[in-house]
Amino acid sequence: MTAASTATIPTHSKPPAILSLIGDTPLVEVTQIDTGPCQLFLKLENQNPGGSIKDRIGLSMVEAAEREGKLRPGGTVIEATAGNTGLGLALVAGAKGYRVLLVIPDKMSQEKISHVKALGAEVRITRSDVTRGHPEYYQDVAARLAEEIPGGFYVNQFGNPANPLAHERTTGPEIWEQ
Numbered sequence: 506m507t508a509a510s511t512a513t514i515p516t517h518s519k520p521p522a523i524l525s526l527i528g529d530t531p532l533v534e535v536t537q538i539d540t541g542p543c544q545l546f547l548k549l550e551n552q553n554p555g556g557s558i559k560d561r562i563g564l565s566m567v568e569a570a571e572r573e574g575k576l577r578p579g580g581t582v583i584e585a586t587a588g589n590t591g592l593g594l595a596l597v598a599g600a601k602g603y604r605v606l607l608v609i610p611d612k613m614s615q616e617k618i619s620h621v622k623a624l625g626a627e628v629r630i631t632r633s634d635v636t637r638g639h640p641e642y643y644q645d646v647a648a649r650l651a652e653e654i655p656g657g658f659y660v661n662q663f664g665n666p667a668n669p670l671a672h673e674r675t676t677g678p679e680i681w682e683q
Contacts, residue, residue, distance in 0.1 A: 521600040527553050527560045528675045532683040548680060555589070555596040558676070563593030565671035566660050567601065580656035581606055585647035587613050587633075590662050595624035606654070608647040 530552045535545040550558035570576035582598040583606045584591060591607045598605045605626040609618060610633035618628055629650070631643045638645070644663075651659030662668055 523554050523600050524564060524597060527564050529679060532680060548676070555592045557589040557592065559589035559593035560596060561671040561675055562590065562662065562668045563597040566662065566665050566667040567594070567597050569667035570658050576603070576658040577656060578602070580604070580658055581654050582660060583647050583651045583654070583657050584608070584660040584662060585644040586662070587643070591621050591626065592617070592624065594660060595621045595626040599625040606650060608643045608650065610643045
């Protein structure tokens, strides 16, 4: 065997640069409409590199899985998604060098499917007319794939404590600081 064939997948000593752009989004006051006696502020989460607040939870959930040993170099990030969480995960996990497999119901727009694919994610389309317990229900398919794929990690955004923790640790404190 050569040294190249026995090498492990490199890990980053520092996060990929794009990940440093997640968070610290501007907070702006709305001044051009009547807000009555209130001040109205907008947190511009569309300024995250993936275009939404979901970049924060993607980063939080992937990094928690790394810390907990659930996701290792060469692993696969698997998630059931019909929205921006898939984009956030594709951005974060892809930047960190992981394979990304998103299980998406057929009701998701072609534009979003094309977007996650452009970020390097693989996509499995499932039926949107079935519910939990059906073999083609998107969340059940994702959980099953995580069990079948060596090194697979099912993010489970709806049951993952690192999801709300992203806002407790970043979004909330940013609002108070700004």
